[in-house]
Amino acid sequence: MSALRLEVEDFLFHEADLLDRWQLDDWLALLTHDAAYFVPPNDKPDGDHNTTLFIVADDIVRLRERIIRLKDPSCHAEWPPSRTRRIIGNVKASEADGEIQVRANFTLNRHRRGGDIRSFSGEYRYRLRRENGALKIAERRAVLDAEELGHMGSVSFLL
Amino acid sequence: MEAIMAGNKGSTMRNSSEWVLEDRDADQFLVNRQVFISDDILQKEWDVIFRTCWIYIGHGSEIRNPGDFRTRKVAGRQMIFCRDKDGTVRAMLNVCPHRGALVCREREGNARGFFCMYHGWTFQTDGSLRSGPGLDAYGPKFDKAAHGLVQAPRLEHYRDFYFINFDPDAVSLNDYLADAKDYIDIVVDQSPSGQMEIVSGTQEYDIKANWKLLVENSVDDYHIITTHSTWINYMSNSGVDMRRPKGSLLPSLGAGKNLGNGHLTTDNPNYRGRPVARWISVYGEEAKEDIDNIRAELVARLGEARAARVADTNRNLVIFPNLVINDGSSVTVRNFTPVSPGLMKVTSYALGPVEETEAQRARRLHAFLTFYGPGGFATPDDVAALEAAQEGYAAWREAPWNDLSRGMYKSEDDQLDTDEGHIRTFWRRWKELMETPV
Numbered sequence: 001m002s003a004l005r006l007e008v009e010d011f012l013f014h015e016a017d018l019l020d021r022w023q024l025d026d027w028l029a030l031l032t033h034d035a036a037y038f039v040p041p042n043d044k045p046d047g048d049h050n051t052t053l054f055i056v057a058d059d060i061v062r063l064r065e066r067i068i069r070l071k072d073p074s075c076h077a078e079w080p081p082s083r084t085r086r087i088i089g090n091v092k093a094s095e096a097d098g099e100i101q102v103r104a105n106f107t108l109n110r111h112r113r114g115g116d117i118r119s120f121s122g123e124y125r126y127r128l129r130r131e132n133g134a135l136k137i138a139e140r141r142a143v144l145d146a147e148e149l150g151h152m153g154s155v156s157f158l159l
Numbered sequence: 160m161e162a163i164m165a166g167n168k169g170s171t172m173r174n175s176s177e178w179v180l181e182d183r184d185a186d187q188f189l190v191n192r193q194v195f196i197s198d199d200i201l202q203k204e205w206d207v208i209f210r211t212c213w214i215y216i217g218h219g220s221e222i223r224n225p226g227d228f229r230t231r232k233v234a235g236r237q238m239i240f241c242r243d244k245d246g247t248v249r250a251m252l253n254v255c256p257h258r259g260a261l262v263c264r265e266r267e268g269n270a271r272g273f274f275c276m277y278h279g280w281t282f283q284t285d286g287s288l289r290s291g292p293g294l295d296a297y298g299p300k301f302d303k304a305a306h307g308l309v310q311a312p313r314l315e316h317y318r319d320f321y322f323i324n325f326d327p328d329a330v331s332l333n334d335y336l337a338d339a340k341d342y343i344d345i346v347v348d349q350s351p352s353g354q355m356e357i358v359s360g361t362q363e364y365d366i367k368a369n370w371k372l373l374v375e376n377s378v379d380d381y382h383i384i385t386t387h388s389t390w391i392n393y394m395s396n397s398g399v400d401m402r403r404p405k406g407s408l409l410p411s412l413g414a415g416k417n418l419g420n421g422h423l424t425t426d427n428p429n430y431r432g433r434p435v436a437r438w439i440s441v442y443g444e445e446a447k448e449d450i451d452n453i454r455a456e457l458v459a460r461l462g463e464a465r466a467a468r469v470a471d472t473n474r475n476l477v478i479f480p481n482l483v484i485n486d487g488s489s490v491t492v493r494n495f496t497p498v499s500p501g502l503m504k505v506t507s508y509a510l511g512p513v514e515e516t517e518a519q520r521a522r523r524l525h526a527f528l529t530f531y532g533p534g535g536f537a538t539p540d541d542v543a544a545l546e547a548a549q550e551g552y553a554a555w556r557e558a559p560w561n562d563l564s565r566g567m568y569k570s571e572d573d574q575l576d577t578d579e580g581h582i583r584t585f586w587r588r589w590k591e592l593m594e595t596p597v
């Protein structure tokens with residue numbers, strides 16, 4: 001069990017580095033061909049994106065477009081890009097039916113000019129798969145703790 | 160009008176007659192940036208605008224069954240929006256008549272009554288006082304009937320959109336809405352039974368900007384090609400035709416309209432797709448037949464012309480002062496409330512026909528997120544633009560004026576969505592109200 005957790009932790013730490021360094025194409029390479037990325041609304045953290053209005057509910061097609069947007073200097077909400085730092089802990093992983101279910105806590109601070117610091121905390125939920133021996137993200141969900149987005153404002157970067 | 164040209168004359172606090180300046184000879188319409196940063200002006204907005212205008216509180220579908228409730232802050236007041244056990248819709252102050260505590264602290268639910276956790280008074284779903292520990296200590300003169308929750312002085316609805324008014328003498332909601340009713344009708348006509356519903360899931364986020372900037376931004380089609388260029392790229396990459404006819408700032412030429420009483424709308428031929436009922440490639444080939452069927456139902460029920468009105472046009476509608484219904488790539492119901500001159504809270508929902516299938520609802524929600532909301536491909540850039548503008552207004556003394564003169568040289572009936580004629584109607588109404596003595 002702990003071998004799996006260590007493997008998953010290494011993977012999550014690597015992913016966090018890519019995101020915090022804005023190496024977005026490298027991050028895309030961590031995804032399966034059918035990956036999805038979700039940020040549920042604060043009032044329905046366990047909702048279904050087909051029946052509930054989410055903050056983000058990207059299939060792989062829109063996720064690739066999101067990366068194109070994030071790399072464009074005309075993505076005004078992220079230009080200049082935010083400085084982010086995420087700390088990941090309390091990692092739990094279990095493997096069944098060829099997939100690895102992961103839950104991990106995160107805190108993330110997003111810094112922009114003018115002393116603008118916005119804090120995010122919550123739980124990452126993943127479905128990971130092994131492809132050619134490497135872990136890949138089939139689904140990634142960032143579930144926020146806060147009752148409302150409030151001071152966090154926009155989720156314009158990859159949370 | 161020299162005052163307009165001489166920037167240094169903006170350096171003192173101006174009186175209300177100088178907040179909005181209109182010079183029809185010079186085709187110039189200016190708003191003083193002080194209106195976005197002044198605490199005194201916000202206080203007057205609370206006293207006049209948010210106390211005498213009809214303010215959106217919620218949609219009937221959010222409280223379908225007797226006992227259903229939602230708590231929310233409306234016009235700065237904590238409110239309970241509920242359907243009482245007899246089925247009557249209520250808007251009550253969520254403030255205990257005893258010593259003022261919030262009575263209901265949950266976001267939503269179904270209640271048999273409300274219980275104040277401070278000293279334990281309990282209330283019926285219609286707000287009347289039911290019981291409390293040791294009420295006999297108040298003596299024989301205690302009038303139980305006078306100790307219920309305070310009801311909003313006025314509560315009326317139009318097609319299930321409920322509004323409250325703190326002015327008992329206000330005109331009826333029906334009169335207040337003026338020509339905006341026609342545009343609400345177009346939205347509601349999407350539903351075969353005329354019943355729309357708020358979809359589960361709330362987007363609640365702050366914008367560090369004055370609330371009036373979101374009014375302007377919601378109907379400002381001039382900013383789309385620059386602020387939303389990455390969204391335009393996304394649409395193009397997805398196979399949507401985003402080419403612009405010569406002389407047009409957008410793929411279609413729309414109108415900006417004054418709907419009376421400060422309400423306004425854009426009214427545009429659609430190019431960006433509509434779940435009802437205009438297919439674009441983003442929806443996928445497999446959605447084509449379904450969209451055709453939605454369209455056929457519209458035509459059968461409404462006739463060709465009205466069906467085209469519903470399906471092939473979109474509109475961003477402002478109900479003065481702080482409700483926006485964006486009926487574009489999807490339908491949003493969005494309202495916003497100031498916290499301070501430089502901060503607003505925004506609440507946004509998706510609206511859809513009650514009879515939508517699961518696939519149709521999923522498509523509507525997917526379409527919503529291509530553009531709208533704090534994680535969408537467009538709204539975060541609007542937020543960035545508004546916050547950038549708010550930053551600029553700190554220099555209101557030296558750089559005092561916002562210019563809203565686009566299209567002013569033309570007749571007011573001939574304003575494009577990329578002009579600013581419709582936005583001027585908001586400011587004229589705002590000025591008119593702000594000049595009324597409190």
Ligand code: FES
Pocket residue numbers: 255256257258259260275276277278279280
């Ligand atoms: S404040 Fe509610 S019972 Fe006293």
Ligand SMILES: [Fe+2]
Pocket residue numbers: 376382383386387537538541
């Ligand atoms: Fe915009």
